[in-house]
Amino acid sequence: MKTKLKLKEKLFSGNLGFTLFSIVIGFVVGAIVLLIAGFNPLEAYSVMISGVFSRPKYISWTIIYATPIIITGLSVAFAFRTGLFNIGAEGQYIIGSLVATAIGYFLKLPPVIHFIFVFITAALAAGLWGAIAGYLKAKFGVHEVIATIMLNWIALYLNNYFVMLEGFKRPQSETSYEIQNTASITILENWKYSDVGREWLSNYPILKDILAAPVNLGFLIAILLAILVWYILNKTTLGYELRAVGFNRHAAEYGGINVEKSMVISMFIAGALAGIAGALQVTGVTKSVAILAAMEGYGFDGIAVSLIGSNTAFGSIFSGLLFGMLKYGGPKIQPFLRAPSEVVNIVIGTIVFFVAIPKFIRMLGSLMNKKRGEKNVG
Amino acid sequence: MDGRNFKEKVVEMKNITKMFGDFKANDNINLTVHKGEVHALLGENGAGKTTLMNVLYGLYQPTSGEIYIKGKKVNVENPNVAIENGIGMVHQHFMLVEPFTVAENIILGMETTKGIGVLDRDKAIEDVEKLSEQYGLYVDPNAKIQDITVGMQQRVEILKALYRGADILILDEPTAVLTPQEIEDLIKIIKNLTNEGKTVIIITHKLKEIKQVADYCTIIRRGKYIDTVKVSETTEEELASKMVGREVSFKVDKEERETGDTVLKIDNLVVRDNRNIKAVDGLSLEVKSGEILGIAGVDGNGQSELIEAITGLREVESGKVYFNSKDITNKTPREIIDSGISTIPEDRQKRGLVLEFTIAENTVLENYDREPFSRKGILNENKIKEYAKDLIKKFDVRPNNEKIKAKALSGGNQQKVIIAREVSNDPDLLIAAQPTRGLDVGAIEFVHKSLVEQRDKNKAVLLVSLELDEVLNVSDRIAVIYEGKIVDIIDAEEADEKTLGLLMAGRGGKRNEN
Incomplete structure (x- = not known):
C-alpha cells in the first residue's frame, strides 16, 4: 500500500516523470492499435527508430522537422506563462513566412544582412499580428482564444491573396517566387551542389549524408531563442511583470503593473516567436510560400509541444525533438510494412494524446481552480 | 445538558x-x-x-x-x-x-x-x-x-x-x-x-x-x-x-499622542461599483499624521470602492482625493504608491500576493523595477533575496525560507509578508483594509502592533474593518460609513458598540440629513 502510494506520488509529483510515463503509455496504446490493424508493433517501432537514427541524413531531417515546432512551442509556452492561451501561433507563423518570403524575394541586400533584415521584419509583422489579439483582450475583453482562431483564418486567406499576386506568384505554379540566396540560412547550399563541393564531399560520406538534407541554422537559432525566452521570463523586470499578470492580474494591478500593456507585449512576443518559426522555415527549407488549402499545423503542433514541455523554454526543445521524430520517422512504417498511412497517424495521434491530455486536464483543473478562487474572494 | x-x-x-x-x-x-x-x-x-x-x-x-x-x-x-x-x-x-x-x-x-x-x-x-x-x-x-x-x-x-x-x-x-x-x-x-x-x-x-x-x-x-x-x-x-503557546493580550497598547497635519483629504467623492451604482456617494474625510482613523460599517456600504478609488484601482467619478496637499485623484496605482501611500489590501490572496510567486518575488511587487532590485530591466536576484531574508527575519515569517511560494504559507504568514512589504516602503499613509480577516489571535496582535507602530512614527493610518471590536480597539477616531457616506466621526474614547451599531445601521448621526 505504502510503496504503491510512493510510486504514484513520485510519478504525479514530478512533471518530468509524469511526461515520460505518458509517452510510454502512448507508445503502448499505439502498439495495441497496430496489433488490431494486423501489424507487428515491435517491427513497426524498430522501423521508426531506425528511420530516425540509422543514417546521419535522417537525423538531419528529424532536426529540420523539429525546428519550426520547437519555436511555435516557445511561442505558446511564453504566452501561457503569462496567462494567455495563444492558439494563434498558426496564423502568426503564416504571417512570418509570408513576410519573410516577400522581403527575401523583393529586396536585394548583401548576404547575412539580408537574412537579418528578413528575420526582423518577419518577427515584427507576426508580433503585431499577435498583438492584435492582445490589444483586443486588453481593451475590449475579447478572449484571446477566439481572437487568435479568427486571426488564423484571416492570415491564411491573406497569404493566399498575396501569393496569387502577379509579380510574386511564380508562373504555372501555386507558389511564390523563391527568396534570394542572400537571405538563405541553408548551410553550404550552393557549394554542396557545385562540382567542387560534390567532389570534396564524396570523400566524406558522413558529411555528405548530413548535408543531403537542407541543413540550416534554424535549429541553432531555436536554441538561442529558448535561452532568450527563459532569460526574459525569469531574469528581467519585463518577465517579472508578465508572469505576475499571468498568475494574478489583480495583484499585479495593485502592485502598479500596467496589466493591459503587459497583455499586448506578451502577445507581441509570442507572435514574433511564431513568426520567426515561419521565417526560418522559409529561409532554411522551403524558400517560398505556397497557396494554402488548409492550415499546415505548425502552430497547432506548437500547442502540443508546449504542453508536453510543461510550458517551459527548454522543455519545448525536447518535446519538439520528440515530435519531430514522430513526424519524420512515423510515416516510414508505411513503405516498409505496407501499413496504411492512417495507421501511422493513429499511432502518432495516440502518443500525442496520452502525453498531452493529462497535462491538458491538469491545466484545465488549475485554470478552473483559479476561476473558482476568484469567485470566492470576489 | x-x-x-x-x-x-x-x-x-x-x-x-x-x-x-x-x-x-x-x-x-x-x-x-x-x-x-x-x-x-x-x-x-x-x-x-x-x-x-x-x-x-x-x-x-x-x-x-x-x-x-x-x-x-x-x-x-x-x-x-x-x-x-x-x-x-x-x-x-x-x-x-x-x-x-x-x-x-x-x-x-x-x-x-x-x-x-x-x-x-x-x-x-x-x-x-x-x-x-x-x-x-x-x-x-x-x-x-x-x-x-x-x-x-x-x-x-x-x-x-x-x-x-x-x-x-x-x-x-x-x-x-x-x-x-x-x-x-x-x-x-x-x-x-x-x-x-x-x-x-x-x-x-x-x-x-x-x-x-x-x-x-x-x-x-x-x-x-x-x-x-x-x-x-x-x-x-x-x-x-x-x-x-504564550499569554496573549486582547488589548491594544497605545499611548496618547498629538496629531499633526492632514495627510489624506477626501472631498465629496463619488465612485461607482461594478454594477454602476454609486457605492461612494459624496464622501468627505480627513486623516491626520499620527492618528489611526478607523472606518466602521456593515459590509457593502462602499468601503471597498473607497479604498480602490484612493489607491487608483477604480475610477473616481467626481470629487477629489488630496494626499499631502497634492491632488492624486485618478492617478495610476504606480503613481499613488510612489507618492507615499501603501495599502494592506482587503483580499490578500486576490490583490495582495501573487500566490505562485516566491516570498522573495512578492516582497518586491511594487519596486521590482527599481534599484537595487533591478538595473536596466535585469533583475538582481541576490539583492531581492537579501531583502526578502531581511524582511522574513524582521517580521518573523514562517517558514523562514524566501524561496517557497506564497501559496504555501498560512494566512497569517501571508499577511506578514504583505505588511512587511507595505511598511518597508515607509509610507506617509498606510491603508489597512480588513487587515486581520481570517487571522488567529497571535497574528491579529501582530497586525495591530504594526499599525500602532506606524502611528507612533507620526504616520497616518486609515483602517477599514468589518470587525467592530477591532475598530474600537485600534482607532483614535472612528468614522462610520453608511451607504457611501460618512455619517459621523467619533473619538474612539467616547465610542461604544451600541452607538456605533446604530450609526452603522443608518440610524442616528448628525450628518445624516445632508
Whole structure:
C-alpha cells in the first residue's frame, strides 16, 4: 500500500516523470492499435527508430522537422506563462513566412544582412499580428482564444491573396517566387551542389549524408531563442511583470503593473516567436510560400509541444525533438510494412494524446481552480 | 445538558501523523468526538486543523494512525468511504456549480429519476424543502447559486452533506466568510443539528464562537495535540494561550499622542461599483499624521470602492482625493504608491500576493523595477533575496525560507509578508483594509502592533474593518460609513458598540440629513 502510494506520488509529483510515463503509455496504446490493424508493433517501432537514427541524413531531417515546432512551442509556452492561451501561433507563423518570403524575394541586400533584415521584419509583422489579439483582450475583453482562431483564418486567406499576386506568384505554379540566396540560412547550399563541393564531399560520406538534407541554422537559432525566452521570463523586470499578470492580474494591478500593456507585449512576443518559426522555415527549407488549402499545423503542433514541455523554454526543445521524430520517422512504417498511412497517424495521434491530455486536464483543473478562487474572494 | 449525554463515541482518531515530505502537518494527534456534541478544533493558521479533518474525510491518507467511526475501525481511502460512514464536510471554499439551482446542487450525483433517466425535478425540490424545514436551514430551492448570498451557499453545502446521509458534519472555518448576522443564524443551525442527534466538528480560530457554540474543544499547536477541554469550564484567555503557546493580550497598547497635519483629504467623492451604482456617494474625510482613523460599517456600504478609488484601482467619478496637499485623484496605482501611500489590501490572496510567486518575488511587487532590485530591466536576484531574508527575519515569517511560494504559507504568514512589504516602503499613509480577516489571535496582535507602530512614527493610518471590536480597539477616531457616506466621526474614547451599531445601521448621526 505504502510503496504503491510512493510510486504514484513520485510519478504525479514530478512533471518530468509524469511526461515520460505518458509517452510510454502512448507508445503502448499505439502498439495495441497496430496489433488490431494486423501489424507487428515491435517491427513497426524498430522501423521508426531506425528511420530516425540509422543514417546521419535522417537525423538531419528529424532536426529540420523539429525546428519550426520547437519555436511555435516557445511561442505558446511564453504566452501561457503569462496567462494567455495563444492558439494563434498558426496564423502568426503564416504571417512570418509570408513576410519573410516577400522581403527575401523583393529586396536585394548583401548576404547575412539580408537574412537579418528578413528575420526582423518577419518577427515584427507576426508580433503585431499577435498583438492584435492582445490589444483586443486588453481593451475590449475579447478572449484571446477566439481572437487568435479568427486571426488564423484571416492570415491564411491573406497569404493566399498575396501569393496569387502577379509579380510574386511564380508562373504555372501555386507558389511564390523563391527568396534570394542572400537571405538563405541553408548551410553550404550552393557549394554542396557545385562540382567542387560534390567532389570534396564524396570523400566524406558522413558529411555528405548530413548535408543531403537542407541543413540550416534554424535549429541553432531555436536554441538561442529558448535561452532568450527563459532569460526574459525569469531574469528581467519585463518577465517579472508578465508572469505576475499571468498568475494574478489583480495583484499585479495593485502592485502598479500596467496589466493591459503587459497583455499586448506578451502577445507581441509570442507572435514574433511564431513568426520567426515561419521565417526560418522559409529561409532554411522551403524558400517560398505556397497557396494554402488548409492550415499546415505548425502552430497547432506548437500547442502540443508546449504542453508536453510543461510550458517551459527548454522543455519545448525536447518535446519538439520528440515530435519531430514522430513526424519524420512515423510515416516510414508505411513503405516498409505496407501499413496504411492512417495507421501511422493513429499511432502518432495516440502518443500525442496520452502525453498531452493529462497535462491538458491538469491545466484545465488549475485554470478552473483559479476561476473558482476568484469567485470566492470576489 | 439539553438531553445530550456525550457517551457514545462517534469519531476516534488515534495517533494520527501526516507528513508532507519532511514536514509533519499532524504529529501523533488524538481526537475523540461524541454523538450529539459540537466539537471545536482550535489552532493557529497552519497548525494542522484542516489537514486532520481532510484525513478524516479521506482527502489525505495518514502516514500513520487509526480512525474509528462509530466504534468500527475504518480505512478512509477516499471521501466516498467517509460519506458511506456518515461523514460530511463543508469546505472553506464551497464546491458548488454556480449556474445550477440550489436543489440541483444538493441532489447532484444522487439524482432521482422518473424511470427512463429523466430528472425528477419536483421530487428533488420536495426533498430539499423537507430537509431544509427539518433543520431550520432556510434556502430557496429554485434560486441559482450565483444569485444567492454566501450565507445561503453555506446552507446549501450543509444540506448537500445531510442529503447524503451525513450525521457527522465537519465545518471548515464556517464563519470566515459570513456577516455577523449570518454567523448568528449559523450558530442557531448548529444547535438545531445537534438537537436532532447530529454531531458537528467545527474548525475555527475564533474564540468567541467557540464559547458560543461548542461543547468541547481540542487544541492543536504546530501539528501537535495540546489539550481537549470542556468549553463551559474554560475562558477565552485560557484557550488563546493554549493555542498560541504564550499569554496573549486582547488589548491594544497605545499611548496618547498629538496629531499633526492632514495627510489624506477626501472631498465629496463619488465612485461607482461594478454594477454602476454609486457605492461612494459624496464622501468627505480627513486623516491626520499620527492618528489611526478607523472606518466602521456593515459590509457593502462602499468601503471597498473607497479604498480602490484612493489607491487608483477604480475610477473616481467626481470629487477629489488630496494626499499631502497634492491632488492624486485618478492617478495610476504606480503613481499613488510612489507618492507615499501603501495599502494592506482587503483580499490578500486576490490583490495582495501573487500566490505562485516566491516570498522573495512578492516582497518586491511594487519596486521590482527599481534599484537595487533591478538595473536596466535585469533583475538582481541576490539583492531581492537579501531583502526578502531581511524582511522574513524582521517580521518573523514562517517558514523562514524566501524561496517557497506564497501559496504555501498560512494566512497569517501571508499577511506578514504583505505588511512587511507595505511598511518597508515607509509610507506617509498606510491603508489597512480588513487587515486581520481570517487571522488567529497571535497574528491579529501582530497586525495591530504594526499599525500602532506606524502611528507612533507620526504616520497616518486609515483602517477599514468589518470587525467592530477591532475598530474600537485600534482607532483614535472612528468614522462610520453608511451607504457611501460618512455619517459621523467619533473619538474612539467616547465610542461604544451600541452607538456605533446604530450609526452603522443608518440610524442616528448628525450628518445624516445632508
